[in-house]
C-alpha cells in the first residue's frame with residue numbers, strides 16, 4: 298500500500314517541531330478530513346535556513362511534510378515557492394490515490410509560511 | 419482545539435505495534451479519509467491479556483486507539499464488546515467535531531478483532 302520511503306518518513310519524520318523565532322508561520326487545514334498543518338520557516342539571506350512542522354494529520358501528511366521540509370531546507374525562497382505537490386509525492390515514490398488529499402497540506406503550508414514571511418517584511 | 423489528554427496520547431501512544439501470535443486481528447478503514455487501522459488481541463481465560471494497534475491515521479485516530487486499548491486491556495471480552503465510541507471520546511475529554519469520524523476506527527477495530535477471535539474458535 299505504502300512505499301518504503303513513505304513508511305520511513307512516517308516512522309521517523311524529519312523537522313518536526315516549532316521555531317519560536319520563525320520569520321514566517323503558515324497554518325493550513327484540510328477540508329476533507331479536518332486535519333491541520335502548521336509550518337515554521339527561518340529565512341537568512343534569501344534562503345530557508347530552518348524549517349519545522351507540526352500536524353495532527355495522518356501518516357501521509359506526516360511523510361509528505363517530512364520530505365517537503367527536507368526539500369526546501371537550504372533552498373532559495375524562489376525555489377521553495379516552486380515546490381509542487383506532485384514533486385513531493387514523486388520524491389516519496391508515490392502515495393495511494395485515497396491519500397493524495399493529505400499531501401496537499403505540505404505544499405500549502407510552505408506557501409502560507411512564505412506568504413506570512415513576505416507580509417512581515 | 420485538542421484536550422491535554424488527546425495531545426498526551428498523540429505524543430506518546432500506548433500499545434502501538436503488532437502481536438505476531440494474536441488470537442484475533444481486526445482491520446478497518448475510514449471511508450472519509452482513506453485511513454486504515456489494524457488491531458491485534460491476545461485472549462486468555464476470557465480476558466484480553468494483550469492488545470496492540472497500528473495505523474496510518476491522524477492524531478485523533480492514534481489518540482483514540484491508544485486510550486481504547488488501555489481501556490480494554492485486562493477487560494473481559496463482554497466488557498470489551500461494550501466499549502463505545504462515545505466512551506472513548508469522553509475518556510479523552512472530548513474531540514473537535516471535525517475529528518469524531520476518526521475516533522470511530524478504534525471502536526470498530528476492537529469489534530473486528532473480537533469477531534475474528536470468535537471466528538477462529
Ligand code: FES
Pocket residue numbers: 327330331332354355356357358398399402451452453476
Ligand atoms: S487523512 Fe487527514 S491529513 Fe491525511
